[in-house]
Amino acid sequence: MRKREAITGAVVWGLVMTGLVYLFGVQGNNEETVSQGRSAIGWMIGRWNWAGADMSHGWLIPLVSLSMVWTSRDELSRVPKCLSWGGFCVVVAALVLYLAGLRVQQTRIVLIALIILMWGIPFFLYGRAVARWLAFPCAYLVFCIPMTFLDSLTFPLRLVSSSMSESLLNGLGIAVTRVGTAMHIHAGGGFSLDVAHPCSGLRYLLAMVALTTAYAYFTQTSPLKRLVLSVSAVPLAMAGNISRITLIAIVGVVFGEDVAVGFYHDYSGYVVFGVATLLMIGVGTLLSRFHPARCSEGKDTVANEE
Numbered sequence: 001m002r003k004r005e006a007i008t009g010a011v012v013w014g015l016v017m018t019g020l021v022y023l024f025g026v027q028g029n030n031e032e033t034v035s036q037g038r039s040a041i042g043w044m045i046g047r048w049n050w051a052g053a054d055m056s057h058g059w060l061i062p063l064v065s066l067s068m069v070w071t072s073r074d075e076l077s078r079v080p081k082c083l084s085w086g087g088f089c090v091v092v093a094a095l096v097l098y099l100a101g102l103r104v105q106q107t108r109i110v111l112i113a114l115i116i117l118m119w120g121i122p123f124f125l126y127g128r129a130v131a132r133w134l135a136f137p138c139a140y141l142v143f144c145i146p147m148t149f150l151d152s153l154t155f156p157l158r159l160v161s162s163s164m165s166e167s168l169l170n171g172l173g174i175a176v177t178r179v180g181t182a183m184h185i186h187a188g189g190g191f192s193l194d195v196a197h198p199c200s201g202l203r204y205l206l207a208m209v210a211l212t213t214a215y216a217y218f219t220q221t222s223p224l225k226r227l228v229l230s231v232s233a234v235p236l237a238m239a240g241n242i243s244r245i246t247l248i249a250i251v252g253v254v255f256g257e258d259v260a261v262g263f264y265h266d267y268s269g270y271v272v273f274g275v276a277t278l279l280m281i282g283v284g285t286l287l288s289r290f291h292p293a294r295c296s297e298g299k300d301t302v303a304n305e306e
Contacts, residue, residue, distance in 0.1 A: 016121055023098065024114050030105045040110045047146035057207045061144045064214045068137035071218075079129035087123030087131060094120050108145055115141045136217060143210040154202050155181075160238065162195040165245040174253060188253035193261070195245060204272045208237035212280050225287045232283050233276075240276035244268045 028040025036043045048058040069076070094116035101109030119138035123131035158181040166178040175186040181195040212233035216226040248268055252260030 012125070020114070020117065024110070028098070028102070028110045028114075029107045030102050031107045040107050040114070043107050044111060044144060044146060047148070055146050055148075055206070057210055058144050058146070061141060061210060064210075065137045065140045068140065068214075068217060069134065072133050072137075076130060076133050079127075079133065081126040081130060083125065084123055084127045084131070086128065087120055087125070090120030091117060091124050111145050112142075115139070140210075140213060140217075143206075143213070147206060150202060150206070154197050157202060157205070157238070157241075158195045158197070161241050161245055164238075164242045165195075165249065168242070168246045169249055172250075174249065176249070183249070185249050185252060188256070191252055191257040191260075193245070193249060193252070204241055204269070204276065205234065205237040208240070208273075208276050208280070209233040211277075212236065215280060215284060219284050220287060225290075229280075229284055229287055233280070236276045236279045236283070237272070239279060240272035240274070243275045244271045247271055 024040045025042075027038050029036055029038050029043040032043065036046050044058070048055050094113045097116065098110055098113035101107065101113060115138055118141070119131065119134055122134055162178055162181045162183055166176045166183055169176045169183075169185070177184050177186070183193045183195070185191055185193065209230070213226075213230040216229035220226045220229060248260050248265055251264045255264075
């Protein structure tokens, strides 16, 4: 009996995987078929590989998602499993979304349909309990989808970064005047810095949100703490980018403009991730130590003693 069930399961999953490969690995892209082909997966990977793009971290996202599932394998093996018609409705909705994405030539919508299917199919075959465990790992795959439409945020990010850097430098006694995103440093012989499009911090923002969300999943126990830590990635990434711009100016004052905008500028991206990662760990540590229930218990104890 078990052998027959195993064979049936293998056949079902073989058909499912064949269908997914065809729908998304062979078809799925009607947006740029000339340059990218008809594969939605190929379209996505092509954007991961774009020189100077903000999505190079996309290669790591599926691996992190798989590791989330792997760490939950014991819980997944123990939960009750049964067919769920709610999951069937999710699968149907995902297929409708897939067709809509093809119709309007929006490959991102097609890829969202893929993520929903990757959650909905186990939901249908194994039930609500399995779907609950797979919800976060599947949702995390959203970070795979190229988000080039966020380029409209680069100018506001440049303004914020240059403004905050100006305030920090003036606070440190380094005279700076700013016009828009351009800063003129009066110390060190005087030189100018422009917070250009690549220095907006958007690429670091996207990568840090993905990294912080994964870190929150593995280190925090409650959904609220995971949400708080994940949302904190936005100001943390901005703090890292502001530190980078400020340090470029300081290096220019100390060692000269050529060193600042040359060698140091090329490798200063590590400063962003270094600062943001340390801040992320610090925020995560504080959240781990915060136990509201224990605080309320302590208050009750004091009240009873009085």
